Amino acid sequence: MVYAGNEIAGYGSLVILKHDSRYLTAYGHIQNVLTKEGADVTKGQAIATMGAQTNGQPSLLFEVRRDRQPVDPLPYLSDCAS
Numbered sequence: 001m002v003y004a005g006n007e008i009a010g011y012g013s014l015v016i017l018k019h020d021s022r023y024l025t026a027y028g029h030i031q032n033v034l035t036k037e038g039a040d041v042t043k044g045q046a047i048a049t050m051g052a053q054t055n056g057q058p059s060l061l062f063e064v065r066r067d068r069q070p071v072d073p074l075p076y077l078s079d080c081a082s
Helices: 074-080
Strands: 003-005 014-018 023-028 030-033 048-052 061-066 069-071
Touching: 014 030
Parallel strands: none
Antiparallel strands: 003 014, 014 023, 023 061, 030 048, 061 069
């Protein structure tokens, strides 16, 4: 994990995972971080608990970023569908 905090506006509490030199995933509006910055994370490991937006609505923001730009996450999630 490369970042855990709430200093980036619009994301609430945020966790960012670096997958390789090109890809990051971001998880925002989380309630509790379950790992630490700099820790290795394995597939299937819980990294956080879902939180809520400022209005109390349960929410999870999820982004896949390639070369720092957001991309459609669906092609990257196809292996998770089964």
